[in-house]
Amino acid sequence: MPASTPRPGGPDPIDLLAVGELLTEEERLIQATVRRFADDRIRPQIADWFERGAFPVRELAPELGKLGLLGMHLDGYGCAGASAVAYGVACLELEAADSGLRSFVSVQGSLAMRAIHAFGSEEQKQQWLPDLAAGRAIGCFALTEPDFGSDPANMRTTARRKGEDWVLSGSKMWITNGSEADVAVVWAQTEQGVRGFLVPRGARGFTATDVHGKLSLRASVTSELAFDEVLLPANAVLPGVSGLRGPLSCLNEARYGILWGTVGAARDCYQAALEYAKGRVQFGRPIAAFQLTQEKLVEMALELEKAYLVAWRIGRLKEEGRARPAHVSFGKLNNVRTALEIARSARTVLGANGITTAYPVLRHANNLESVLTYEGTSEIHTLILGEAITGEAAYQ
Structure with a gap:
């Protein structure tokens, strides 16, 4: 670092x-x-x-x-x-x-x-x-629906057979890269269970509409996808998986990236607060010389290092083939929560300056509000860990 x-x-x-x-x-x-x-x-x-x-x-x-x-x-x-x-x-x-x-x-x-x-x-x-x-082509991953985020098993998007072809109908929400994607990996209910389909840009009946008015992840393309009787050839289906195991295994990979990424957001906020505190003079001396400011900076430094160690340890477990979904949930739950708290504390060190785009902290804090809930909410990751600890599933 x-x-x-x-x-x-x-x-x-x-x-x-x-x-x-x-x-x-x-x-x-x-x-x-x-x-x-x-x-x-x-x-x-x-x-x-x-x-x-x-x-x-x-x-x-x-x-x-x-x-x-x-x-x-x-x-x-x-x-x-x-x-x-x-x-x-x-x-x-x-x-x-x-x-x-x-x-x-x-x-x-x-x-x-x-x-x-x-x-x-x-x-x-x-x-x-x-x-x-x-990077010559852009992809997106369409699982979440307007009414089914944490409960993908009840998704309403369907794909039915029409001869050798498939007909895809439904909608997906909060899809990163959606309107830019050359290919969308779309998950739908079929007679054989949940299957994945590759839907190319421009397919008849496939539309993507960007979500506007976001206060978080503004430097990101977020879209709603609609599928109105989209006709797909037989070879559009991903042949290697059926059921939720497919999309959930992909989500686990994305969550792994998040548990590392949020350490970066936390570091950026902490570093901005530290540099600001050393240069901002009040009552004749830098605010870094005041006890309460030092307490905030110390708490940030402690939590940042712990999150970094969590990410490193889960990474090594993953390389050894020993990382389980519960390990990734541990990292995602802990590190996002840690990063968000560091961002909020850093904002207080910067005072009014912290709410402007001249400094990164409130931009990070706003982004982290989305990171907190996507790829599994805090509640879902808590229940994954609860099941790992107790052996009892408590999702319903």
Whole structure:
């Protein structure tokens, strides 16, 4: 993590426990590369994009693809095949710039590409994955519906047979990249259970309408998708899975990216508060010299390091093949909650300046309100952990 200005021989104030030293040389190199991209390409413009509610997907996707960040944890088809922790630190640096940027990369790689990679036919993989990895094509993942978010088993979108073809009907809501997607991975009820379908941009009866008026994730494309008797060929279905195991396994991959990304948002808020406190003078001295301000900064530093360690440990478990959904829920629940509290506390250090786009903290706080509830609400992750602890399911 980047340093502030430590006392000679003292710890790095941004990484007091030197958690970054637990990363391999390759992981640190990836982290530094993504950080430079974010600093050079995203930070100078992100406040403007957020204020205007804009995100230049088509412009940024090829650049992210060139860096190998799209589907970077997948193997083959133009994907980098990076380790879990390498992917994690990339997500950390992306979300340190903005949650919308990390969200785009997560949806492209961990949801759309991962679904095709894990459950698609070889023909589907060859058709879509190389272009998605390079950023020449955009993907989205359509599971959530207007009335069914945490309860996807009761989704109303359906696909029925018509000869050898399929007819898709229904709607999906809160779909990142929806209106920009060249291919939508759409989950629907069928006679064989929930199945995934690849719906190309421009399919007759398929429309995407952007959601406006957002106060969170403004630098991100969010859409509602509608399917009015969309006729799809037989080879549009993902052959490798049926039931909710398919989409839920993809969500687990996206949640893993979130538990790393939110550490980046938290770090950015803490660093902004620390730098501001050292330069803001009140009553003749920097507010960093006041006890109450130091207490806030210390609490932020403590929680930031703990969240970083949680992410690192889950990443290593994932690399060993030992990470379970409950581990990912642990990280998602803890780290999002931690990041949101750090953002709110940092805002108080900045005072009125903290509510402007000149500083990142309230932008991060607003974004984190969405991150708190997407890819599984806090309540859902609490129940996943409750079941892991007690052996009793309490979802209903």
